[in-house]
Amino acid sequence: MxxxxxxxxxxxxxxxxxxxxxxxxxxxxxxxxxxxxxxxxxxxxxxxxxxxxxxxxxxxxxxxxxxxxxxxxxxAPSAADCFLPAFKSGDADAVTACYAEDAVLWIPGGPMVKGHAEIRDAFADFFADVTIKDVQISIMGDEVMGDTRASWGTYTVIRIDKATQAESVQRGRYVEVSKMIGGRWLYIVDHPADDPPPAPESEQDM
Incomplete structure (x- = not known):
């Protein structure tokens, strides 16, 4: 001061x-x-x-x-600024570095994981099967309250299956809470959720 x-x-x-x-x-x-x-x-x-x-x-x-x-x-760069390039490169260690040591992550369609070891294993398993072609987020809200930050929005992930080389698009929404730790914004809670599959055509016509 x-x-x-x-x-x-x-x-x-x-x-x-x-x-x-x-x-x-x-x-x-x-x-x-x-x-x-x-x-x-x-x-x-x-x-x-x-x-x-x-x-x-x-x-x-x-x-x-x-x-x-x-x-x-x-x-300061947001946790998303850390996460997006690390996720696109398929680097589980770099992605994990965007989370606080006791962070909680809900995996879309999967279980909750907590802490660096479980978060790293979850991303390593995911990257073992797919290559990330592109990832984009659309921020709908971002609020800073002291050393805590809340963000929410939608995401789009274009991925390629390593076994079949088939390309698919994964869309969803997210809510995340990060905290200023050691001069960096790090996730303490990360909750992405995939959009539900489109309804069958027969249901859409009803």
Missing amino acids: PLAGGAAAFCRLAHAFPAALDDRYPDGVAFSGGAKFRAQPSGGRVMNVSNRICAALLLSGLVGWASGAAVAQEM
Whole structure:
């Protein structure tokens, strides 16, 4: 907090100077013409003024630091910025690095997994069968509340089956919660869910 630190140093100086001056010149400093100046006039008006100035400076410094920290958090890459290139490259380790150590992931059509080991195994199994041709997300909402961030939207994954080379499109929606940990946004909860399959034509005609 550079600004707050500077304000604190000023306050220490402002409080020390009047007392030091009066210790050296207890009767005041005489000027030509007989006028005298005392660093601490009766009633402690100088100290009261300096106290008010110091309080204002410290408050401004703290507010400025808090605002700067909030801007830095919002400017930091999101967990999705970490996840998307790692997922597209099929790198289970890089994907896992986008999650907090105790994160929870719900796998579309599968079980819940928790923690780095289970999350890594889940993605490693997935990437063993498919190659990711492309992945896109459409963000519908994104809210930052202190060190916590919530996002939601839809996704599209184009994948190729490694055994058959068949291409398929996976669409769904997601809700995710991330937390600022060590200067990075990391998932603590990730809940993607595939869209339901389209209804048979006979049902659509009804």
